[in-house]
Amino acid sequence: MRLMIAGGGGFRVPLVYRALCTGPFAGLVSELVLFDVDAQRLQAIQAVLRDMPTGTGSGPAVVACSDLGQALTGTDVVFAAIRPGGTAGRIADERVALELGLLGQETTGAGGISYALRSIPRMLELARAMRRYCPDAWLINFTNPAGMVTEALVPVLGSRVIGICDSAGGLAQRAARAAGFPLEEGNLDGVGYYGLNHLGWLYRLAPGGEDLLPGLLADPAALESMEEGRLFGQHTLEKLGCLPNEYLYYYYRTSQATQAIRGQRQTRGASIHQQQHSLYPDLVRAADAYALWDAARRSREEGYLAEARTHGEQRDESDLAGGGYERVALAVMRALSVGSVGSVGGTTQLILNVPNAPVLPAESLHPAEVAVPGLPPDAVVEVPSQVTPDGAVAVAQERPPGPFLTLMQHVKEVERLTIRAVRDHDREAAVQAFAVHPLVGSEPLGRQLLAGYEEAFPGLTGLWGSVPGRD
Template identity: 70%
Template sequence: MRLMIAGGGGFRVPLVYRALCAGPFAGLLGELVLYDVDPGRLGAIGAVLRDMPGPAAGRPAVVVSSELSQALAGTDMVFAAIRPGGTAGRVADERVALNLGLLGQETTGAGGISYALRSIPPMLELARAMRDHCPDAWLINFTNPAGMVTEALVPVLGRRVIGICDSASGLVQRAAKAAGVPLAEGVLDGVGYFGLNHLGWLYRLQVSGKDALPGLLADETRLATFEEGRLFGGPLLQRLGCLPNEYLYYYYETARATAAIRAMGETRGASIHAQQAVLYPRLAGVSGPEGVPGGGAHDGGASGGPAYRLWDAARRSREEGYLAEARGQGEDRDEEDLAGGGYERVALAVMRALAGGGTAQLILNTPNSPVAVPGDADVAVPGLPGDAVVEVPCTVAPDGALPLPQSRPAGQFLTLMRRVKDTERLTIRAAGNGDRGAALQAFAGHPLIGSEDLAAKLLAGYEAAFSGLRGLWRDPV
């Protein structure tokens, strides 16, 4: 099997390769193609892969390419994890909103809309290129905002695009462990979860006919053993009667989250941008014979070669800062959450199931109805349109991801999902059709913004930050 990663110079690519070299996904792949528009980043990540710990024998062959048609030819699967504008773009996504007193976060609120306006157009180009060069290939989308991007691509690729995120899966696994009912990987029988990407709730954790979730929500000691339990606290969780995805902290504690980000002095994006500005040149400088990064694949031993060690130290530092604004002062992340290994396991489990390696149940982003129709019939999440991309448990088999029916969300959950879905669809229209008016409506209608005046200021700020954004609109501004 041939896998192409669009965004092959991305920081988290070594996590995918590491999972392909050992463990349950070893031997799944014959060739890995890294495609990126930045040859320097490709070379740096190539150095990390060649310095990966463990024996060189049995690893997938790695090919690097900056030519899209060449990278796609003969490809069976495409993983997409691109970041138009780079980490500097993320800094602007956060800072423009913060300067107006709004939440500054990468995928949530104003920053998520700005990010989508940049990421959807090149992802549409990728999808159209796949249709031309590898029409039978599957696209597994990591590109954020994952739900919006996936929905934008469904008209081009149909069911052959699936969005992934490890946040929901991680919540389910942590909750099940805390409740004393750990789940086997790839099995979600009895799990009830509904939502959109970065906006979902675990509402049932049923094992052997008994729902373990109410007992967990009532047990402060058990809640304190995992991140979401500590993040939201027992009183709120008991009122909700469910466990929210960690990103809902930005909705339930907007003022506190915004104040914490401002108090940190440096946004999460600025921290990552500074880290990568130093890291990538250092990785590119770790070269072996004849300038080949890492000197070719080798037996790296337990700790790997120098490029891998540099990358892994940066990865751990990055994980330590994840959602720092939502944790108490001095509170560290759990050691198992620092180990890495989340979204790539989800992606590879999807790939294996699509390739005929057995069915798997996973929480994914996919159209609400198996036939992706606008109406409400045969939907996984009642109350949302059939063609809306939702994040729900799915059964994955060679013919795709089948969303599993969920309970109808209670009023407060459904109301929030509908409001956010409306802004997502306006954003998709703005990015896909060059409709500036739709972009203004998206900003104004988002529940974390809710103001036409702020919407105009946000869009003007992002247009000033991103020179290409004005060129997106059909009508000159």
Template identity: 80%
Template sequence: MRLMIAGGGGFRVPLVYRALCAGPFAGLVDRVVLYDVDAQRLRAIDAVLRDMPTAAATRPDVVMSTDLAEALSGTDMVFAAIRPGGTAGRIADERIALELGLLGQETTGAGGISYALRTIPHMTKLAEAMRKHCPDAWLINFTNPAGMVTEALLPVLGRRVIGICDSAGGLVQRAARAAGSPLPDGTLDGVGYYGLNHLGWLYRLAPDGRDLLPELLADPAAIESMEEGRLFGRELLTKLGCLPNEYLYYYYRSSQATAAITQQRETRGASIHHQQSSLYPGLLESTDAYALWDAARRSREEGYLAEARTHGEQRDEEDLAGGGYERVALSVMRALSGGGTAQLILNVPNAPVVAVGDPATADVAVPGLPADAVVEVPCEVTPDGALPLAQEPPRGQFLTLMRHVKEVERLTIRAVRNGEREAAVQAFASHPLVGATPQGRQLLEGYEQAFPELRGLWR
């Protein structure tokens, strides 16, 4: 199988390659094509891959390309993790919101809308090039905001685009371990989870038919052992009656998160930008590029959601070891290519569904959201694609927030697709972490100054 990675000079590409060299995914791919617009970043990542301590017999061939048509030709599967504007763009995404006293975060709130506005056009071009050069290939989308970008590509690729993220699956696995009932890879039996990307809730955990979640929420020691327990606190979790995705910290603790980010010496984006600015040249000069990259990777993992750990708390070792989103992507790829059915939490259209329980109630996976909206739910993946598993109707406050954020996503997509500047203003203004038209206009004006190419979107 030939795998093309768009954004092949990206920092996390070695995680994908490492997973392809050993373990359950070894032998799945015989050629990896790394495509990027930055040839220097490609050479740096190539140095890491060549230095990676893996058996030669299991290593897929690596080809580098800055020509999109060439990279796509003959491709069976495409992974996409691109960042238009680079890490410097992420700094602007965060800074412009913070200057207005709003949350400054890469995918959530104003920063996520900015990221989507400049990313959707590039991802649309990739999807259109796939239709021309490899029409039977699947696109596994890592590019953030993953749910919104995936929904924007449905008119081009239909169900041949699937969005992935590791945060929901990580939550489920942590909860299952804390409850004393770890789930085998590729199964989500008895798991109830609904939401949008970076906005979801684990509401049932019943691998053997009995829901373990109420007992887990009532156990202070078990909750404290989980990242989400430390993030949200047992009082809030008891009130919610479920476990939220870690990114909901920015909604439930918005003021606290914004204050913590503001008080940090530099934003997360600035920290990553400074790290990568020195790392990539260093990789080209190093005699041990893999070790240099891996040390940087671990440091970066340790800083994840640092604004929520204001008392010196440490991330769990399992989360620092790596093996998150690349395992999800490769599990999807293996199932699509005939390697057996897998159950995974993915970003896919809300219908059609695989019915669970009464088929009469299973018109959509998440009742209350449009059938064509991309949602993040457990899915069954086969060579025919990824079909969502029907979930229980969300409780009022959860459905209200999902509908609110979904409308923001659709306004953002419409702004790009139709060139409607006012739709972009309303997307910013109506986001629950913004909430006012004057601020929406200020945000868009600020992002247009930082990213002049945005002005070219409007008709």
């Protein structure tokens, strides 16, 4: 199998290669094509892969390429993890919002909309190129905001695009371990989760038939053993009656998160930019590029969601070990190619970003028309899904309670306005996307945000054509 990574000079690419060399995914890929528009980044990542210890395993042949057509021709699966504007763009995503007193985070709120306005056009270009050069290939999308980008690509690629994120699946695994009933790989039978990317809730945990979630929520020690328990606290979790995705911290603790970010010496984006600005040239020259990269990777993992750990708390060692996105992506790829990975009906079960319909019924529910009742059939949602060689299909979930569903509907409206802004070259739709976001909630602020991002990213104005007062 030939796998192409769009964004092949990305920092996390070595995690994919490592997984392809040893363990359950070894031998799955014969050729790995790294495509990137930045030659230095490609050279640096090639140096890391060259120096990576792989034990007794042998990895796929690695080819670096800067020609998109050449990279796609003959490809079976594409992983996409691109960041238009680079890490410097992430700084602006955070800064413009913070300067207006709003949350500055790259995927949640104003920063996520700005990121999407840059990433959706580039991802549409990739999808159209796939239609030309490898029409039967699958696109597994990591590019953020993952759910919104995936929904924008469905009209081009149909069922052959699947969005992934490791956050929701990681939550389910951590909760199951804390409850004393670890989940089998590729088996989410009895797990209930509904939401959008970075906006979801684990509401049932019954891998053995009995729902373990109420007991977990009532156990302070068990909750303290997992990241989400420490983030939200037992009182909040018992009141919610479920476990929220860690990114809901930005909704439930908005003021606290914003103040913590503003109080940091530098934003998360600035820290990563500073690290990578010096790291990539050093990787090219290093005697052991892998060791240098791995130290930087661990440091980066330690800083994840630092604004939520204001009392010196440390991340779990399992979270620092690395390995999240690549395991999900490779599990999807393996199921698409051979099936029979998990233990339920010869399919793999993963929490993925897929259209709300078609849908598979869950054992505990009556047949359903959509996976998440209350959201449109063509909306991309993040839910347990079954993956076979025919693709990924959502599994029906319970109807979310009113407050959860209202928030999901609200954020889905923002996503659709953002997609419309790109698709129809509609600047006013972009203004409204910022304005109606629940973390903004103001049309004047929406206009200020878009103007600020247009100043930070002059290329954005090219989306709109001629804008009155801006010629």
